[in-house]
Structures are given as structure tokens and as C-alpha cells.
Amino acid sequence: MSEKAAVIYIGSSALYLKIGEKRADNMKILESLEYPLNLGHDTFKKDKISFEKVDETCRVLKGFLKLTDEYRIEKIKTVATTAIREAKNRDYILDQIKVKTGLQVEVLDDSEEKIHIYKGMSKKLKKLGLNDQQALMCYIGTGRLGVSLYSKGNIKYNQNIRIGSLKLSELLGKIQEKTDKFYLVLEEYLRSFTYMLQKSFPIMNISHFVVCGKEIEMIANLCEVEKEKESWYIPKDKFQNFYDQIKDKTPIQLLNMYNLSPEKSEILLPAMAIYKTVFNFTQAEKIIAPFVFLVDVLLYDTLYSEESRGWNDVFVENTIISAKSIGEKFYYNKKHAEVVTGFTLKIFDGIKAIHGLGDRERLLLEIAAILHDVGKYISLKRHYYHSYDIIYASSILGLNNKEIEIVANVARYHSAKSPNDSDVNYRKLATEDKVLVAKLAAILRLGDSLDRSHIKKFEDLKVNLEAKKLEVIGYSNENTLLEAWTFEQKSELFKEVFGIKAEFIKKRVK
Template structure:
């Protein structure tokens, strides 16, 4: 049985974390060791906007230590990721360059949506059955990090929304440092900050939804959500019991947090703000129970690696979560649901029929589906400038599981679905030739698919596609008149032929 020894490294906002795992189809993911190095990078980023060279030196020193541990365990593969402190630092490119030069670590800076998506995967790997069972009823995932807080809602097995708030524990403390006199209760100010944002979240997303469960994730929760009689972390905790823990933390002085509540000194300063976030969300949502799976970003990095390398098959369809979240965005902007559904179906049919011509893979197919779902969301803002509005909505909306570049691809495909293609200009300027080619290929497919339902009457529900003599023949058996679609199809067909060298042709089955 082949076992891969894998190391995941998280260059976080408050600490550097490395976990070494054994991964195989038989044993799954087994943790061998975990090493943490407290290093508050976020203190530099959230106050000065840059990471100092002194901090860079400490990062590199810690990573060199990680490399030695990796050698001891015979690590065969590794991945290193960074989160908000590096993502937001103005000098992030310099920091990343120095890390690679001095340590050999090439660090991938995660977008916020990629970061949270990895944590979803870690939760599912921890207990797939439990995760899938909980999300059948209203469930909120509350992820309190050092830089920000993420709230994600599942219901009936579908991801409803995920929203980010820049109110992580370290960021909030840095925000208030030096601006509050000693006589002011800092915890009260944090409660006000959190309360305002959470009330807005409730108005927008919890108005008609019952939340039964919370899943608590974060850097600090494992340090205080534990059973004092056994000193073991709670895996499930009733809301009332958690609120009791929070009240003890809320009223304790810094010394008591360490001595009486036995919170490690490195996390004691962050514990009140962290506990407060879970407490307010429990109260706001009315959830009766919270599951604390005890997972980390490193666990998510390992789960993602295992899935991509086919060492492990996850029991939850995360691509469907991405699509589900996009459909919720589409509904929010009152898009035509019937049109979007038939468009998504037809562009996938075209994509699959054109495999040998486009050379794209599963991920690009997913981006095409997202483009179909979101292609007319901008009409909610302006009927006359819908393509530009759609572009701006997509670029301004966090799309779970996508990198910033992938979101940019979707936004451009949607934009040039109706606008004249710019060829390396406009919003395409600055993108690599490879990415521009991908956008062009997906745009050509979306244009043809959209032209097939120009009337929004779903006349092309049942189609058959065949390739013959440099033609892509799209045959429908509809009884309806397709004169409108056929007449407006030619211009879209011209662009498709320019991109692929294949002419799409609409046909109605003989006898119809």
C-alpha cells in the first residue's frame, strides 16, 4: 500500500503552523505531528500595511525549522499557503520573494474564498457523515480567524451564502489599540463592532431561515471550548453551556484567563473576542447546538491535496457548493431562472462535444457553468448596461472556492457574452495570453448557448450535437418556430468559428 507523507504549512496572521500527515486510499489522512510558531504577521499588516524585514527574518527562521522537521519525517510532498496578513500586505511580493530565496518555500497566497473553501473540505474529512447530516437543516459555519470572520449558511444540503467580515480577533484588537482609554471596557466596544455587522447579516440572510446548528471553526476556539473535568475539547456543545463559558471569559482578567481558565498565554489576548463572536452568533441565530470539529487550515490543505491527487475521495460534492452559491447570487439579482437553467445545460453539452478543439478541463467547465448562471445578473442594475454591471457584480462578490483570477475569468466571459470582444484590451489587459485564450474559448461557447435561447422560451430543451465537416450541428426537435434564434445566431456563430475553426449550425429535425 503506497503511503504519501505530506506536509501542509499555513503562514497565518497570528502563527505559522505546519502539520505532517500520512495519506493513502486505505488509511485516509492520518496526522503525524503538528508544530506551531506564534508570529503575529497581522500586527504589521493591519497597522502599517506592510510586513517589516524583521518579521520576514522571523518567518524565514521558522520555515527553516519546519524544513528540518520535514526531512526527519521523510516528507515527499508539501504545500505552503498564506492568508490575510500576506494577502493584504502592500509588500507581499517582496515578502514572498525573500521567503523563496531564503528558504526554498514557494508560498501560495490564498484568496479569502479559497481559504474558507479549504476549511469546508477539512470539516467534511473530519466526519463526512456528521457534516452531511447537519447541513440538511439550517446550519451556519462560523469561522473566526485572526484577520476576519466568515459566516456561511447551509440548508437542505445546499450552500446558501458565505459572507466575509474584516473583524478577525487580531485585526479588531489592533484596530482598538491606542484609541481606547484604560477606563473604557474594550470588550464592550468589540461587542458593539461585532453586533452591528451581525445584525446586518441577520437582516439580509436569516430573516426567513431557521438555524438549528452552528459549526465553530477558528484559530482560538479549541483553546477555551473544552470540558474542564477532562481537559478535552468539546466536540459538541449546547448553546447554553457555551454561553456559560463565554461569560466566564468575558468577566475574567488577563491573568485569570491563563491561571484559572487555563488558556495558553499566547492565545489569552485573543480568547475574549473569539468567544464573543461565537456567542453573538449563537444568540442571533437561535441555534441550539454547536459542533466544534477542531480542524485547521493545514487539514484543509491536506484534504485538497488528497482529493486532487486521487488519494482520497471526499463524500461531499464541493463543486456543487460553488454552483449552489452562484445560483443564490443569481436569485438575489432576480435573473430568469428558466433561461439560466437551459443555458447552463446547453453550454455544458457544447463544451463536452468540443473537447478535442478546446483542450480545457473540468475546472474550466465549472467556470463556464458559473458564467451561464450569472450571465444576466447585471440586468437588475441596468438593462442598458447589463454586461458591465454583471462584470462589476461578479468582481465585487465573493465566490466561494474560486481564486481571484478564476473570478476574473468568469466576469470577463459574462461581460463579452454581449459586448464586442476586446482582444487584449479593456478588462483583458494585463491577463496572460493563456488566460485570455481561455476567456475567448468560454465566451464563444456562452455566446452560442445564449443565442439558442434568445427568446427566453427554452425552445432548445432537447438538443443533439454532432461534428461533421468542420461544422457543429445543433439539432432540435422543438415544434416551436425558431426563426428568431436562427436569424440572430449568425453573428455568434462567426465568433465561434473564429475561435475554433468550426461553424455552429442550428437545425430543426425534419418533419417538425
């Protein structure tokens, strides 16, 4: 029997259902439904979604489930993004959906949403032969904007901005009623984000502009461009000409001119203004818009889980690259970070029997080790506080918001102060995350202590775990009294967390 799966996506402007079947060569779409329902209007205007719309959502979801029953689908993944994620009554909504439909909705945070999209875009770029090129990748949702620099198969820089086509329309909509030059208001408002991009990305010649999102499909059709190789290509002059045609039009005028729905006519100009702002940040001559939509990526990952895990491994490398890019931005000591990371991971790998952690936690520790000292960019005094603030406020590709908070806390406690509930940043963590932060911080402290002088005195490091003791053996012919003293000072947290003493032993290199 062929394997089938379904994905239900509760978006900001519509509800989607896709049913797919796994084939040897590619995924076959069996059903694709879209039900317009503007949940984002409620969230972005009132901070809450009305229960009238919740009832309508549940009614539509029940209809979706009837169709999945007809196909005898057992694998059903249900996700939601910005509209539900940012609604103040989110918990009540999710409870009502579960009670009335039986569906458990997974609310993707902004970072998780972008990870899925960037995975899909990276696959497409490889197919298009652009995997060795440099491109600015842009994903515009109704509530968020994600921008990343794709370079030779990796994503080096990325930035998530809390602005999207619908959110921008709701935010500035009242001004539109007072001017016939609303596009100038949009352009002026977006100028501050251009400044943010200039700060986030290095100045360089970016020759390709790759975008995806529901809005670009609409724009491509209105620009009357043909589909080629699973992508739309919109020349810059054609895009600019269309922008000039619509920039002084109202949503009602756009609705009548292009036979659009009220929802689409409302977001068209804000979406065009956002694309134009980012487009002008590049030297690209056209927009490349591959067919990448969140629901399709999720459906493919559900059906081809092994291949998806392979791409996840690829994205681990992108996560490390992203962290190092943040370090470079804040002028971190790259050599020290590399040495500390190497020592820290060696200790982590050598004590698996007592920490009980896996590959994902190892990655979080690696990112914390890379960025533990970035706070020195702000001040040497209590730099670990500043490291926390920088990491917490950063977009690290491949990590969700919870993981970024864990990494920030590990960096916060890599120095002298121990994790304590008197600290708000630690107190607000879930119990299991508090334990994880303490474990990772204890290990990072040992790794950091072994490069106290920042000149890499040890040629090799070995870890010997015994029943009542951890021996960390450093091989060096140099004077390591400072490192030995620092190790002793920093090992107290390790003993408190793991219940055994960590002992440093120096051996000479033969």
C-alpha cells in the same frame, strides 16, 4: 514503506508544522509543532511585514525542514494565508523565503482557504450524523470570517467577510485604551455585519451552530467543556456567562486571569464578540466545534489524494448550488438560465477538439451561464455590465478569486460587446485568462442566442463539428426566426476566436 507527508503553514499568529503517515484506517500524526510569530500584527497595522520577522520566519522554517529530513519526507506542502496574502511586500517576502529555505510557498486566497475548511467541516458533520440537518457553519481566522448555510449535505449560501479576531483587535485597539466598555464598541461595530448576514441568508430556523478555528479551541478550554466524539460542545448559557465574565477586562487582565500568552489574550474578546454575533443569528442551543484545522485538512488531502478528489467532485455540486443561490437573490429568470446552461454545455462538449479545455473550465462556463443575466436586477440597460459587477463581488463557494473574475468577465461579454483591451476588467487579466474568457464567452453567446425568446422553443439540440464549420442543429416545430437571427449576430465572436463559422440549422420534430 509507509507514505509520509508534511504540511508547513505560515499563519497570521504562528508557524505550524505537521508530519503525518498514511494508515489504512486513518492518518497518524508523527509530529506537530507550533511556533508563535505574530505576522498579522505587521500586516494589519503597517500593511507590511518587517524583514526582521521574515528572517525569523526563515530561521524557523529551516528548523522545520531539518525535522522533515529526519523523517525523510519528500512530500512537503507549504502554504500561507491572510498575513502574507494581504502584505504589500508579499512578493519580496515569498522571494526571501524561497532563496533562504528553498520552499515554494503557495498563498491561498480567501476562497481557497474556506474551501479546505468547509470540506473538513462537512466530513465531520457527516460523522456526527448532522449531514441531513441544517446548520450555520462559521470559520473565524485572524483576518477573515466565513459563514455558510449547510443544509442536507450541501452548502447553499456562503459569505466571506474581511474581519477576524486579530484584524478586529488591531483595527479598534486604540479605542480600547479610552473606554472600560470596549465590548460595546465591538458589538456596535459588528452590528453592520449582522445586517449583511440577514441580507445574504434567508430568514429561517437554524437549529445548529458549527464553528472551527484556533480561537474556539481556546474558548472551549476556558469554558471548561469536555471533548466528545472529536468535537467540543459549548452550551449557549455557558458561552454567554463566560462572555459576561471577560467583556469588561483588558488583554493584560485576561493574560493574568487565565495564564494566556499576550497574543491569545489580545484576540480573546474580539473572537468571543464575533462568535456571539453570529451565534445570536441562529436558534441553536449550543456551539458544536469539531476538530478541523487548516493544516490537518491539507495534510489529509496530501496523503489521501484520491479521496480528496472525490470530495472535490462533491464540492462541484455545491459550487453550482451557490451560483443558483446568488441568482435567486437577484431574481434571475431560472428557467431561461437552465435552458441557456443546457445549450451552452452541449455546444462546449461538442467542440472539445477545437477549444482544448477541461472539466474545470466547463464548470466556469456553467456558472457564467447560470448568472449571465443577474445584472437585469439592477437595470435592463447594459445589464451585462451589472452582471460583471455582481459576480465579481460575490462569494461563489468552490471558486477562487481568479476563477470568479473569469466567470464575471465571461458574463460581461455574453451579449454584444467583444473582449477588448480597452476594458480595464479585461486588460488586467493574464494572457492565458484573456484567451479563456474569449473562448467561453463565444460559446455562451451561441447558447444564449438559442433562447432569445426565453420560452425554450427547441426540444433538442445537436452539435456537428466539421473541418471548416460548426453546425448547431435545433429541433423545433415553432417559429424560430428570432433565434436564428440572434445566432447569426452572436456567432461573429466564435468565428474570431476559433477560426471557423458557426451555422444554425433548424429541423422539425417528427
